[in-house]
Amino acid sequence: MIWIVIIGILLVAIGPVLYVMPSKRDKQLSALRSQVRTAGLTVDVSQIPDLNANPVDKVSAGGKRREPKIKCATYTLIPSRPFQHSPCWHLGRSATDNGLITGWGRIGTVRGISVSDDCYWAAIGAIINALTGGCIAVKTTLNEICWQGLEHVNDRSIDGLALEIKTGLEKIAELHSQVDKERQKPT
Numbered sequence: 001m002i003w004i005v006i007i008g009i010l011l012v013a014i015g016p017v018l019y020v021m022p023s024k025r026d027k028q029l030s031a032l033r034s035q036v037r038t039a040g041l042t043v044d045v046s047q048i049p050d051l052n053a054n055p056v057d058k059v060s061a062g063g064k065r066r067e068p069k070i071k072c073a074t075y076t077l078i079p080s081r082p083f084q085h086s087p088c089w090h091l092g093r094s095a096t097d098n099g100l101i102t103g104w105g106r107i108g109t110v111r112g113i114s115v116s117d118d119c120y121w122a123a124i125g126a127i128i129n130a131l132t133g134g135c136i137a138v139k140t141t142l143n144e145i146c147w148q149g150l151e152h153v154n155d156r157s158i159d160g161l162a163l164e165i166k167t168g169l170e171k172i173a174e175l176h177s178q179v180d181k182e183r184q185k186p187t
Helices: 002-020 024-038 118-129 158-184
Strands: 042-049 069-077 089-093 104-106 135-140 145-149
Touching: 024 042, 024 158, 042 089, 069 135, 069 158, 118 158, 135 158, 145 158
Parallel strands: none
Antiparallel strands: 042 069, 069 145, 089 104, 089 135, 135 145
């Protein structure tokens, strides 16, 4: 009987300690975020509109309009110098709004590039469709290029995943740098 009491006391004492220990996924995310920072990107947590939300999620029980959001990680590449004339857009994975790139919809407005510039959007589509790690959105401004995603590691190499994300963002930065240079040339 005394052994049962001792075991019970030990479980009560050890239980909370085991509860606060990080899980395997928590350790992977910590390692990924650390590696991404080491690669030169900034890490943040943000929310983006859910482009694939059900109609039920867009209205509360009381009839008020809601904007369903997805909480995600944002990895940001800040170019060495801000762009002057490059396109600005925010695209998210979408099953319905596929006007620019199949599988991607607009979040907000597209500025600095025509939506009918098929050559540009084909190049961007090839880059963002290759982004890994659970990428659900990509955002570009004059000052930054962002990968937004759910951080799916799936037993992949942390170093390799961080490098793939950074490489994809650098490809977009290179394309925007070319657009920026072309637009600054005198005509």
